[in-house]
Amino acid sequence: MERTIFSIMDEEKAGRQAIGAIGYRHDSGSYHDSLLHDFEFLILVVHHGLENSELQIEHCMSGDIHYQLLHVDSHAIEKWVTAGDNRELVQYFLHGDVIWDVDGKLKAFRSYINAFGDSLKERRKFKEFAKFLKVYVEAKRYTSEHDLLDAYYSVLQALKHYARLELIDQGILPESSVWEQVRHLNSVVYKLFDELTDSKETLEQRIQLVLLACEFSLTSKMADCCSLLLRILGSRKEPWSVQELMKLPELALVKDELPLVLRKLVYRSLAKESIKSQRDGSGEGREIRYRV
Structure with a gap:
């Protein structure tokens, strides 16, 4: 990694919430996807508590070198790993060179993800x-x-x-x-x-x-x-409605698939149905709830 290109990174350039930066250089002649365009170098600046949690992109130059600067919050990286999203950026984060680190915080966070x-x-x-x-x-x-x-x-x-x-x-x-x-x-x-x-x-x-x-x-x-869902279903005495489960942040990544998973758990006798009577404007209904 050419230090002359990445030595620009410091707190003033990256922002005070940054815990460090990772540099990634693509092999000469390798395919560059739509995110990288024709940039040979990428710098990923990692933050704790970034106000705008969305990925922020800057296009920069150092001498005659074009590079792309990406600002990302550490919680977003953890979410990508959990969800399997942005796999290329996760790869850059895991395999790039640490070029700037604040008190070892970046290396510690990467070790946590790698573990x-x-x-x-x-x-x-x-x-x-x-x-x-x-x-x-x-x-x-x-x-x-x-x-x-x-x-x-x-x-x-x-x-x-x-x-x-x-x-x-x-x-x-x-x-x-x-x-x-x-x-x-x-x-x-x-x-x-x-x-x-x-x-x-x-x-x-x-x-x-x-x-x-x-x-x-x-x-x-x-x-x-399904141990995560089964543990949630057993976390209280009262059975859960599907609407309650879909609102839980722990299950946000499987919100669309959750109804199907619940029915399969019941079919395989790993979860149980519980019927709750309820009244609405059209009369009395019976709501299915779930427990273990």
Whole structure:
């Protein structure tokens, strides 16, 4: 890393809330995505308590070098890791060079993310499981309607979530190159990926085979992957309504998939229904609530 380019970073330039900066240099001739454009260098300035929590972008020059300066809050990085979002930026954060650090705070925060501790792991696992379940159900529906191309796409997405779950179980933080990560594990999901994409069977046969394996995986992983939700369901005596659960910040990342997950937990006898009578303008209704 060329220090002359990144030596510009200090508190005055980055802002007083910054805890440090990470520099990342792309290989010469490598593909630059729409975020990086033609910038060879990227500087990621990490803040604690950034007033505007959204990613802030600046385009700058140092001599004749163009570089991109990104300001991001540490809570946003943690959220990306939990949600699996902005994988390229997470990769830059994890693998770039620390070029400026305030009292070791940046290195400590990166060590925390790299450790991929139980709290981060549990939230990320539940999120990937919920997405896995959703696209699996979509693939089953497309297959029943003989819409095989859409079914194939959904199955491929399901395998990606499955792959991330395997990595998480190994204590590995999933990154953007998930198939390269699982290829070295000699994993079941990589064999299924091969079966789906490179087999002499018909497309429908390949899809059906992978769906069967996905169904088994979903069933066997459900209790472990849904531990966060099951703990919430058991955290009070009164059963939870789906509306109450969807408002919880811990479940915000799976808000769209939560109703489906709840029904599957009930179907597998991991959660129970509780009926509550209620009155509205049209008469008496019966609301389904959930508990363990």
